[in-house]
Amino acid sequence: MPKISDAKRDARRAQILEAAWTNFQRRGLHATTMDDIIRTSGLSAGAVYSYYPSKEDLIFAAxxxxxxxxxxxxxxxxxxxxxxxxxxxxxxxxxxxxxxxxxxxxxxxxxxxxxxxxxxxxxxxxxxxxxxxxxxxxxxxxxxxxxxxxxxxxxxxxxxxxxxxxxxxxxxxxxxxxxxxxxxxxxxxxxxxxxxxxxxxxxx
Amino acid sequence: MPKISDAKRDARRAQILEAAWTNFQRRGLHATTMDDIIRTSGLSAGAVYSYYPSKEDLIFAAxxxxxxxxxxxxxxxxxxxxxxxxxxxxxxxxxxxxxxxxxxxxxxxxxxxxxxxxxxxxxxxxxxxxxxxxxxxxxxxxxxxxxxxxxxxxxxxxxxxxxxxxxxxxxxxxxxxxxxxxxxxxxxxxxxxxxxxxxxxxxx
Amino acid sequence: MPKISDAKRDARRAQILEAAWTNFQRRGLHATTMDDIIRTSGLSAGAVYSYYPSKEDLIFAAxxxxxxxxxxxxxxxxxxxxxxxxxxxxxxxxxxxxxxxxxxxxxxxxxxxxxxxxxxxxxxxxxxxxxxxxxxxxxxxxxxxxxxxxxxxxxxxxxxxxxxxxxxxxxxxxxxxxxxxxxxxxxxxxxxxxxxxxxxxxxx
Amino acid sequence: MPKISDAKRDARRAQILEAAWTNFQRRGLHATTMDDIIRTSGLSAGAVYSYYPSKEDLIFAAxxxxxxxxxxxxxxxxxxxxxxxxxxxxxxxxxxxxxxxxxxxxxxxxxxxxxxxxxxxxxxxxxxxxxxxxxxxxxxxxxxxxxxxxxxxxxxxxxxxxxxxxxxxxxxxxxxxxxxxxxxxxxxxxxxxxxxxxxxxxxx
DNA sequence: GATGAATGAGTCTTCATTCAT
DNA sequence: AATGAATGAAGACTCATTCAT
The missing domain is CATH 1.10.357.10 (Tetracycline Repressor, domain 2)
Incomplete structure (x- = not known):
């Protein structure tokens, strides 16, 4: 039983993906920094990284x-x-x-x-x-x-x-x-x- | 080295562009470093930059x-x-x-x-x-x-x-x-x- | 590291400024490299830049x-x-x-x-x-x-x-x-x- | 007996110094590049260097x-x-x-x-x-x-x-x-x- | 679990100087 | 003697990622 519910986890992942999409299409894949995504997502760096362990994963997921x-x-x-x-x-x-x-x-x-x-x-x-x-x-x-x-x-x-x-x-x-x-x-x-x-x- | 001939200038530009193409398609535009292109071209950093004043110019030219x-x-x-x-x-x-x-x-x-x-x-x-x-x-x-x-x-x-x-x-x-x-x-x-x-x- | 205290922030800024002063007057403004200051300050490049976003800012502050x-x-x-x-x-x-x-x-x-x-x-x-x-x-x-x-x-x-x-x-x-x-x-x-x-x- | 007269040498030196002064006070000593001075002087890089063997010499002379x-x-x-x-x-x-x-x-x-x-x-x-x-x-x-x-x-x-x-x-x-x-x-x-x-x- | 400050390797670019022609 | 293209070491700055709190 995880500390936060699966629903919450999924919502977080979606929230991050949304932030990634927005930035990727605005700036391109490589001109987008993790910081851009982190800030847009409203989460902390650590949080984002706990859901997507690398930028490449985020690109892949997006x-x-x-x-x-x-x-x-x-x-x-x-x-x-x-x-x-x-x-x-x-x-x-x-x-x-x-x-x-x-x-x-x-x-x-x-x-x-x-x-x-x-x-x-x-x-x-x-x-x-x-x-x-x-x-x-x-x-x-x-x-x-x-x-x-x-x-x-x-x-x-x-x-x-x-x-x-x-x-x-x-x-x-x-x-x-x-x-x-x-x-x-x-x-x-x-x-x-x-x-x-x-x-x-x-x-x- | 006095003024270089136009033909030589063009050859140099082509040489650099060739190096850029090779690297760009192998590694992508942003994963290619200027150093990659410089090394592939066989010229020095300064020489490459005297022909193409920025990476963006090189991308544009390519x-x-x-x-x-x-x-x-x-x-x-x-x-x-x-x-x-x-x-x-x-x-x-x-x-x-x-x-x-x-x-x-x-x-x-x-x-x-x-x-x-x-x-x-x-x-x-x-x-x-x-x-x-x-x-x-x-x-x-x-x-x-x-x-x-x-x-x-x-x-x-x-x-x-x-x-x-x-x-x-x-x-x-x-x-x-x-x-x-x-x-x-x-x-x-x-x-x-x-x-x-x-x-x-x-x-x- | 959660949010750092204001006192610590100020101490860090002072630490960097101290390093800048020392180097500036030893070597002059332009002969001093950011690396000199970074090394003297004992912090990392990223840390120094997070407090003073450019060399010019550091000069101005000093x-x-x-x-x-x-x-x-x-x-x-x-x-x-x-x-x-x-x-x-x-x-x-x-x-x-x-x-x-x-x-x-x-x-x-x-x-x-x-x-x-x-x-x-x-x-x-x-x-x-x-x-x-x-x-x-x-x-x-x-x-x-x-x-x-x-x-x-x-x-x-x-x-x-x-x-x-x-x-x-x-x-x-x-x-x-x-x-x-x-x-x-x-x-x-x-x-x-x-x-x-x-x-x-x-x-x- | 040098190939060019002493008068011409002196004129050249003055011409370079003039170019140096103009640039130094416009841009400062370190923001002025040798290329700035070379271009302002109207001479070639080699020529300038034959009169002043280094930027430091030029600063000193200026x-x-x-x-x-x-x-x-x-x-x-x-x-x-x-x-x-x-x-x-x-x-x-x-x-x-x-x-x-x-x-x-x-x-x-x-x-x-x-x-x-x-x-x-x-x-x-x-x-x-x-x-x-x-x-x-x-x-x-x-x-x-x-x-x-x-x-x-x-x-x-x-x-x-x-x-x-x-x-x-x-x-x-x-x-x-x-x-x-x-x-x-x-x-x-x-x-x-x-x-x-x-x-x-x-x-x- | 979460935070965000810190890390440091890696990038692009500049520029004093040289030297083949 | 003069030219100016070429050199390449060095510099400012970024950013994916980590980890102490």
Whole structure:
């Protein structure tokens, strides 16, 4: 029986993570000091360190918890993928990402860019990310498979390649939105729609 | 040593940039110390600083020179965009990016991820990047326009939205290749091709 | 370590200032490195920096705290100025300065010279010093005024000009003692006395 | 026979010294970099170093050449000291110092403060300065002697002590003018005059 | 359990001086 | 003789982490 309840522990961890997110996206991973996070969290250095034993752990937690949160939000959309044509499907995912992002003091897209960058030199983070994206791409492959079976895609279409394109569209939407701005989920959906009809004309 | 020739100056700058690239992609922007770069370059601290007056300048140069190099490689492909269907066009761009990347000690995709991350907290870099991507997206919009006029895209298709999708596909290819791997330009092209035919069936 | 007591904080600050004084007057302001001070203080770099956030702050503190200490010592003498003739008054002030100086590892006169030099390029220090000396000169003007009213000075004597001479004598004593040596407060008093009688003869 | 004439050598030395003075008084001795001086002088690094083999030499030259220049200007005044009462004598010296100072890009008073500060940690400079001031004080002692013999000072007055006071007045004028401002040579003379008459009343 | 002061290795950067050309 | 690019030791300061209270 710990001295403080599990609920309290979880609240503390969330409080620290919140502080980390806020600072990370404002200043970047490395320009953020532990002191920044400690001060934002309102806790003491010792307290923060008792929950996250190093800055790297905090970075890891910040990035992977975003990934988990995202997974939760994407799950229902992936579930219903077969009922949607690709363009609407991608649009919905982009919307979920944007919505997730909209919380105050938290921007998933920025965190994502920071995480990708950090993953280059942090093996543990890279592997966790790879697992996440691999599974995600597998789910997209299943969706593509379903589209093919439903006749949405041609018989000869490679589900894996379609999944790669759709993953690229989603990841690229994140980058584009974060760096350039002026991209909305609906633009993406409309653009994909336009491209899909292109094939029809082209092959005619 | 009297005044050094311009050629030598340029060679020195390139030598330093090369050292910076190598270290940046191996260790990340911030985990790379100036000492790393200095040692790799084979020059002295003072010499490096006489060419690039701060680490930030070096980061800026590393990222923007990559962008300029990329622009050069993409230019001919953009020039000939109207002669290619979208799938082949994106495939060619992805190939150019991969080829650019293949040089020893230099990986454009990794540099890109690092640069996007850094752009979040570095205004000068962000603006330079935005300008680059904005121009690139404008060129893609022109290409989409041409496709529409050539009948590759429907009359009602929005060239801007198509450009956004294509930009997302390219940026997302970079992310996917850097983080997950197992994506080749030809996969991308094939996947887009498959998606393009989808519309035909979907609307039937 | 929970919150440290105010007394301890002050002791630490004094400890660091002591170390700074010792080094400054031994090596000069700029030839003294922070490492010198850190080592002399017996604390760590981080600790010193947590009390004085920059070398400039330390210089400022070293100089202005000397000024404050001096003010305290001079106050009673200024208070009693009207009861003393000018020569004895200046002598007493010079004595107070010399006495203040005599502490081990601390020499007010040397600190003064260093401070004057530094004030040329350090605006904050210059202004603080100017305020100190301006007030001091004003006090001397009051003293001169009193002497005039007491008949020690002629009716037509300018209190402001007398104050300027007395201030010059005090500052010049500091310089002369620090650079040349062989000047004692009593020499000063005697010399002024001699000069004061000169007037009598001269006008005769 | 050197490759360049002695006249040219001297001109070069003067040119460098001028550059040093300008920078020293603008930025202080230590904040001035050799590069500052090199650039201001319009010569190359090698050239400057061939005339002054180290920064310390340059500092030494800048300070001592000021002293020599000052000596030249003060000589005639010291020569005629016996014909002037103390107040006018000090006034004339202060004027000479102010006039010397007035040259563009050169301020003797500032150089003096910098030199005194530097003398604390630079033995060669300190000794040269001590010699200069010692001789100067000796000359003042002679002047005091003359005043005594002329009946300007009382029989019992100590010429050495009077010299110390007068030296203090001069040095203190320099400090006061440099730090506080609002002191003119004539104020000094008037103040001393007032003080001199004080004695008459006081002893009455 | 919590606190936050203290630690000290590690960073970026400067600048007096040299010496190949 | 002159040039100015290069050197590299040294300096100010930061910050992740610890541990005495």
């Amino acid at each position: 990035v992977t918890s975003s990934l988990s949160g995202l997974r939760l939000r994407l799950e229902p959309i992936l579930e219903s993928a077969s009922q949607l044509p690709p363009d609407q499907f991608v649009g919905k995912i982009a919307e979920a990402i944007s919505a997730f992002t909209a919380r105050d003091g938290y921007d998933l897209k920025r965190i994502a860019l920071l995480g990708w960058s950090e993953a280059q030199r942090n093996e543990r983070l890279r592997e966790t990310m790879q697992t996440f994206y691999r599974i995600f791409r597998d789910r997209l492959t299943e969706a593509a498979e379903n589209w093919r079976q439903a006749g949405v895609l041609r018989e000869r279409a490679s589900a894996r390649d379609v999944a790669k394109v759709i993953l690229a569209e989603i990841l690229g939407f994140v980058v584009q939105a974060a760096i350039l701005g002026e991209v909305e989920p609906k633009h993406l959906a409309k653009g994909i729609r336009a491209l899909m009809s292109a094939g029809a004309i082209d092959t005619s | 990222v923007t020179s990559s962008l300029s190099g990329l622009r050069l490689r993409l230019e001919p492909i953009l020039e000939s965009a109207s002669q290619l269907p979208p799938d082949q066009f994106v495939g060619k761009i992805a190939e150019a990016i991969s080829a650019f990347t293949a040089r020893d000690g230099y990986d454009l995709k990794r540099i890109a991820l690092l640069g996007w991350s850094e752009a979040q907290r570095n205004e000068r870099l962000r603006e330079t990047m935005q300008t680059f991507y904005r121009i690139f997206r404008d060129r893609l919009t022109e290409a989409a326009e041409n496709w529409r006029q050539a009948g590759v895209l429907r009359e009602r298709a929005s060239a801007r939205d198509v450009a956004k999708v294509i930009l997302a596909e390219i940026l997302g290819f970079v992310v996917q290749a850097a983080i997950l791997g197992e994506v080749e330009p030809k996969h991308l092209a094939k996947g887009i091709r498959a998606l393009m035919s989808a519309g035909a069936i979907d609307t039937s | 100089v202005t705290s000397s000024l404050s200490g001096l003010r305290l010592r001079l106050e009673p003498i200024l208070e009693s100025a009207s009861q003393l003739p000018p020569d004895q008054f200046v002598g007493k002030i010079a004595e107070a300065i010399s006495a203040f100086t005599a502490r081990d590892g601390y020499d007010l006169k040397r600190i003064a010279l260093l401070g004057w030099s530094e004030a040329q390029r350090n605006e904050r220090l210059r202004e603080t010093m100017q305020t100190f000396y301006r007030i001091f000169r004003d006090r001397l003007t009051e003293a001169a005024e009193n002497w005039r009213q007491a008949g020690v000075l002629r009716e037509r004597a300018s209190a402001r000009d007398v104050a300027k001479v007395i201030l010059a004598e005090i500052l010049g004593f500091v310089v002369q003692a620090a650079i040349l040596g062989e000047v004692e407060p009593k020499h000063l008093a005697k010399g002024i006395r001699a000069l004061m009688s000169a007037g009598a003869i001269d006008t005769s | 300070v001592t050449s000021s002293l020599s220049g000052l000596r030249l200007r003060l000589e005639p005044i010291l020569e005629s000291a016996s014909q002037l009462p103390p107040d006018q004598f000090v006034g004339k010296i202060a004027e000479a110092i102010s006039a010397f100072t007035a040259r563009d890009g050169y301020d003797l008073k500032r150089i003096a403060l910098l030199g005194w500060s530097e003398a604390q940690r630079n033995e060669r400079l300190r000794e040269t300065m001590q010699t200069f001031y010692r001789i100067f004080r000796d000359r003042l002692t002679e002047a005091a002697e003359n005043w005594r013999q002329a009946g300007v000072l009382r029989e019992r007055a100590s010429a050495r002590d009077v010299a110390k006071v007068i030296l203090a007045e001069i040095l203190g004028f320099v400090v006061q003018a440099a730090i506080l401002g609002e002191v003119e040579p004539k104020h000094l003379a008037k103040g001393i005059r007032a003080l001199m008459s004080a004695g008459a009343i006081d002893t009455s």
